[in-house]
Amino acid sequence: MPPAVVVTGIGAVTALGEGVGALAAGLAAGRCAIGPLTLFPYAGHAAIAAEVRASMSSPSGPLPRATVRRLSRPDRFALVAAAEACGAAGLGPDLGRDAAVYVGITTGGMLETEEAYRRRRAGEDDRFRLSRLLGTPLATAGAVVSQALGLYGRRETFSTACSSSALAVAMAADAVRRGVVPIALAVGTDGLCRLTYAGFDALQALDPEPCRPFDRDRRGLSLGEGAAALVLETAAHARARGARPQAAVLGWAATSDAHHVTAPHPEGAGALAALGAALADARVGPDAVDYVNAHGSGTRQNDAVEVGVLRRVFGRRLGHLPVSSAKSQLGHCLGAAGAVEAVVTVLALREGLLPPTLNLQHPDPAWDDLDLVPAAGRRASLGVAVSSSYGFGGHNVSLVLGREAR
Amino acid sequence: MSVDVAVTGLGVLSAFGAGVDRFWRALVAGESGLGPLRRFAAPPGAAPVAEVPAVEARDHVRSPLGRRIDRVSLLTLAACRLALQDASLDAASLPRARTGLAVGSEFGNLDETAAFLDRLFARGTANPLLFPNLVMNAPLSYTTIELGLTGPSAMLSAGEVSGEAAIAWGAELVAEEGADVCLAGGADELGEALHQIFHEARLLSPTPRPLHSGADGFATGEGAAVLVLEPLARARARGARVYALLLPVAGFALPAPVHGWPRDAATLATRLAPLVSDADLVVAAASGDPQLDVLEAAALAAALGTRTALVTAPRAATGRFGAAGALAAATAALAVAHDLVPPTPGHVPPARHGLAVVAGRARAADVRVAVVDGLARGGACRPLRFEAP
Numbered sequence: 150m151p152p153a154v155v156v157t158g159i160g161a162v163t164a165l166g167e168g169v170g171a172l173a174a175g176l177a178a179g180r181c182a183i184g185p186l187t188l189f190p191y192a193g194h195a196a197i198a199a200e201v202r203a204s205m206s207s208p209s210g211p212l213p214r215a216t217v218r219r220l221s222r223p224d225r226f227a228l229v230a231a232a233e234a235c236g237a238a239g240l241g242p243d244l245g246r247d248a249a250v251y252v253g254i255t256t257g258g259m260l261e262t263e264e265a266y267r268r269r270r271a272g273e274d275d276r277f278r279l280s281r282l283l284g285t286p287l288a289t290a291g292a293v294v295s296q297a298l299g300l301y302g303r304r305e306t307f308s309t310a311c312s313s314s315a316l317a318v319a320m321a322a323d324a325v326r327r328g329v330v331p332i333a334l335a336v337g338t339d340g341l342c343r344l345t346y347a348g349f350d351a352l353q354a355l356d357p358e359p360c361r362p363f364d365r366d367r368r369g370l371s372l373g374e375g376a377a378a379l380v381l382e383t384a385a386h387a388r389a390r391g392a393r394p395q396a397a398v399l400g401w402a403a404t405s406d407a408h409h410v411t412a413p414h415p416e417g418a419g420a421l422a423a424l425g426a427a428l429a430d431a432r433v434g435p436d437a438v439d440y441v442n443a444h445g446s447g448t449r450q451n452d453a454v455e456v457g458v459l460r461r462v463f464g465r466r467l468g469h470l471p472v473s474s475a476k477s478q479l480g481h482c483l484g485a486a487g488a489v490e491a492v493v494t495v496l497a498l499r500e501g502l503l504p505p506t507l508n509l510q511h512p513d514p515a516w517d518d519l520d521l522v523p524a525a526g527r528r529a530s531l532g533v534a535v536s537s538s539y540g541f542g543g544h545n546v547s548l549v550l551g552r553e554a555r
Numbered sequence: 556m557s558v559d560v561a562v563t564g565l566g567v568l569s570a571f572g573a574g575v576d577r578f579w580r581a582l583v584a585g586e587s588g589l590g591p592l593r594r595f596a597a598p599p600g601a602a603p604v605a606e607v608p609a610v611e612a613r614d615h616v617r618s619p620l621g622r623r624i625d626r627v628s629l630l631t632l633a634a635c636r637l638a639l640q641d642a643s644l645d646a647a648s649l650p651r652a653r654t655g656l657a658v659g660s661e662f663g664n665l666d667e668t669a670a671f672l673d674r675l676f677a678r679g680t681a682n683p684l685l686f687p688n689l690v691m692n693a694p695l696s697y698t699t700i701e702l703g704l705t706g707p708s709a710m711l712s713a714g715e716v717s718g719e720a721a722i723a724w725g726a727e728l729v730a731e732e733g734a735d736v737c738l739a740g741g742a743d744e745l746g747e748a749l750h751q752i753f754h755e756a757r758l759l760s761p762t763p764r765p766l767h768s769g770a771d772g773f774a775t776g777e778g779a780a781v782l783v784l785e786p787l788a789r790a791r792a793r794g795a796r797v798y799a800l801l802l803p804v805a806g807f808a809l810p811a812p813v814h815g816w817p818r819d820a821a822t823l824a825t826r827l828a829p830l831v832s833d834a835d836l837v838v839a840a841a842s843g844d845p846q847l848d849v850l851e852a853a854a855l856a857a858a859l860g861t862r863t864a865l866v867t868a869p870r871a872a873t874g875r876f877g878a879a880g881a882l883a884a885a886t887a888a889l890a891v892a893h894d895l896v897p898p899t900p901g902h903v904p905p906a907r908h909g910l911a912v913v914a915g916r917a918r919a920a921d922v923r924v925a926v927v928d929g930l931a932r933g934g935a936c937r938p939l940r941f942e943a944p
Contacts, residue, residue, distance in 0.1 A: 172842050247632050255690065271676075286662070287691065287716050288661070288714040288933060288935065291935065292814075296812075301808045301810070302808065303805055305719075306711060306713055309695065327731065329805065347687035348671070349686075404697070404707065405708045407651070408686075410693065418705075502919075543696060543699065544695065544708060
């Protein structure tokens, strides 16, 4: 038996607020954090988003003040979430020498880069200023987290669109299980920017109303932003240092559709392969799964393909298996989505709370037999849950999480 | 359990053109790939750059979807096709679900991102045809679609070690038997805005002199390189040529400014010492950036101690860019295969710290172990170690 991988700390910055506490409270209350888009002016079909409005703490550690001042929004999100997770796990500089950092991210400091680019093109700046572009490389988020928190093991940054940080969690868990790193921090982070907002809008992929995953009238996604972080180590490593597991990462898998640059495979071939392989990796049968934290983006195609995949994996049991989409509360956090939803799933397992699918007025008749946890969350004792993320270009990741290691 | 990983194919698009033979011949001849900017108008006084000559989409794209391919994705796809050909593998007969793909890029699609933003700022509208190409993982999407690969795939971005990071990921995947074949490498393009940023920040030198005390800047560039990785046993069974073995080496990080190079050469030396203790060749990260040169030379000298290892710095010939480490990895594998170390164009002896930098002409040497040291700003280090089979 390979060693069990457990989660000993979690952290989050989402539109529901700073910290896991604010996230858990918002999930329990069924609060929708999707509101007016205020970060930049935009005139298009949609004008809403799940923005992070919290005035964040600044756990900058030894970082120089000038560096902290110039952090891009997503780098700051990442740092705040990572510091919370490390604090909860008791992952400090003593363990930090060999602690790995795995990041999932898609656009990083694009909002700041856009502004620097605009100023230079408009002649408002007579030259490009490096100080305005420090957050441009995607690797910066990992550098910020590593240097501020003293984590000096291997550092990897993954960018597979909306599955980026699900892949980061999977790869961190994989490295821990194989024993190549003793402890790892997985972080997902992304910030809203003009490029993604206008791009998704131009593809007519944004719902002008807060997104309605699995609804008959769903019209697309609502973009969000934020960060989430998880500290992973083997159960034995946690026990030896007296760290309390909050959940376990039981299995994972990543596949590629090799089908289309934006559309999912019509039968969800890659998504099906990822979910099947993740359950096999976890040595968990479909019957043992108590909750599905869906990708549930709210686009017409995704939700239909995803339900099809779930039917094939869970068969007739699907009608009795709660399925919900956290994106109805938090928006689609893109590169951060996988980690945010992994943390949501850990909370569901730990707190015994099924997060709801909001904005579900009329479940699509094609799946009105499903338990989509509409309107409000509810209590349930959960042992095993799956969380899947599907990225543009057909990059699929499924994670299997458990309340306890098996 | 892990298996030995063999490098059985190389695909390179560099300033020297397409193909590994052209790349290696030019490197060994000590040629510089630097020249005047051609793809866009150069600002007055612009330093030479390492540009990849035009690559034709129709030579590499087969699917209708691929007609809209962007340049970084095309460089990636072309490098993959060339690497497969070099490995005597046919894309159609690859085990689809057991073939992995790892691509590293620092910035991805710069040209179309700039065009997208130009229109957005000018007219307030986005171009829906461009947007799918702007996601960082577009090279991964196009390549999996074109080659029909459904196995594990990853896009990695790790600053100056984006190429090394992807190759290391692929090597681990194959070593742990997560795939029977993995295409691993990286690609970056030189965008106009990025060039302008480097130029205006005065980071570029007309005459890069890596590892020399007079180094005053680097040459930027672009390119792609992909390695075919497969288990040694599989390579042997199909009678494939094996350039080198790629050994598992852990990445690590050092205290460093978030946006700068690590400053403590002694700590870096301690981490590099076990890697280079029996190395015959170090393929250095040096590009003529004085801060990197100071760090790298001191760390290598201390890590090597009284030993001598040959040092070469291919970024002097083919430019410094995020995925340049993939070209450095190809250089290391080729040096092991040919027992030949290419010189570092522009390097003038004496080298900093008395390093044995190969300059002028290529040096024949028994290269059994070649290490790519893999240094990046922000403190993440991603070394690679190649050994003779």
